[in-house]
Amino acid sequence: MKTESLSQLLSFLDASPTPFHAVDALRNRLNAFGFEELLEQESWKIHPGSKYFVVRGDTSIAAWIQGTESPSVTGFRLIGAHTDSPNLRIKPQPDLNQHGYLQFGVEVYGGALLSSWADRDLSLGWNDLPEKQNRKNRRTLFFIILNRF
Incomplete structure (x- = not known):
């Protein structure tokens, strides 16, 4: 399992020489896992238990799985990273x-x-x-x- 995860990470890094490439690779992966892309300029219809992502400027991406209960009841987890490098x-x-x-x-x-x-x-x-x-x-x-x- 660790070897497979490491192999997938290295594949992602190889496919991501720029922020544009990193976001494109993440977009493809999220689509493969059933996430729906939302556009910032449109109004969103969010459904409990559904998976979404949004891209800004082709260099930033945010993805989430909508909970089935209110975050005020269950809380939420947030993970962040950046796509750019020196x-x-x-x-x-x-x-x-x-x-x-x-x-x-x-x-x-x-x-x-x-x-x-x-x-x-x-x-x-x-x-x-x-x-x-x-x-x-x-x-x-x-x-x-x-x-x-």
Whole structure:
């Protein structure tokens, strides 16, 4: 059981290089377990004993199982986590052409210990938002690993 749980956790981490990917992986898992996605901009019809989740900005997710009795009687449990981690984020309008190379301007996000990254492969993860007229569509997620020389 512990080996299976660890394997599932490592699979999730591998599938979650960015907050966008983490939320997408959680969305897929919650759907597989019978949770219903609610949209923030719509009114909700919550039913006792049902399972729900809501996504905000494609980087935050909250899920719950609605109790069959009032929380004032039974109480409730709450667990929290975050989907982001220290990284280098590409700045808006990042492309620069210098000396025949395309460069990206980046900024440090979170408490990155950059010295510990020197012996790691570089990876690049991002999302692409559909055109404004098609914003009902979900973002397209991308992830590539750029191996060291």
